[in-house]
Amino acid sequence: MAKLALVNKQKRREQLVAKYAKKREAIKAKMSVNATPDERIEAMKKLAKLPRNANPTRLHNRCSVTGRARGFSRLFGLCRQQLREKASKGELPGVRKSSW
Numbered sequence: 001m002a003k004l005a006l007v008n009k010q011k012r013r014e015q016l017v018a019k020y021a022k023k024r025e026a027i028k029a030k031m032s033v034n035a036t037p038d039e040r041i042e043a044m045k046k047l048a049k050l051p052r053n054a055n056p057t058r059l060h061n062r063c064s065v066t067g068r069a070r071g072f073s074r075l076f077g078l079c080r081q082q083l084r085e086k087a088s089k090g091e092l093p094g095v096r097k098s099s100w
Contacts, residue, residue: 010062010069013053020054068088 021065027050030043052058063079071080076092087097 002062002069007062007067008071010060010067011085013059016051016054017056017059020050021056024050024054 024047027043029046031040031047035043044070060078061072061074062069063072063082064077065082068079068080072078073080073083076083076086078086083092084097087095090096093099
């Protein structure tokens with residue numbers, strides 16, 4: 001189980017990303033190819049003033065059961081340990097743990 005503080009931090013980041021998404025998009029649109037260098041610099045300064053955690057690249061995928069950030073499987077939304085455990089028990093449809 002991941003620390004609850006890390007899971008809560010991730011949720012706060014998700015809220016910040018959602019809050020500033022439109023604002024980031026509008027500023028990024030001003031940094032288009034047609035913009036003058038001065039306009040582009042001003043847009044970059046405005047973008048830098050936004051909170052760091054408002055950037056969507058700072059989000060992590062987390063296991064829906066344990067909150068673990070590493071060893072994440074996108075197909076099932078689980079970390080590797082939970083994926084193996086649930087596959088062994090037969091709780092994942094269409095998945096069978098092989099052994100030989």
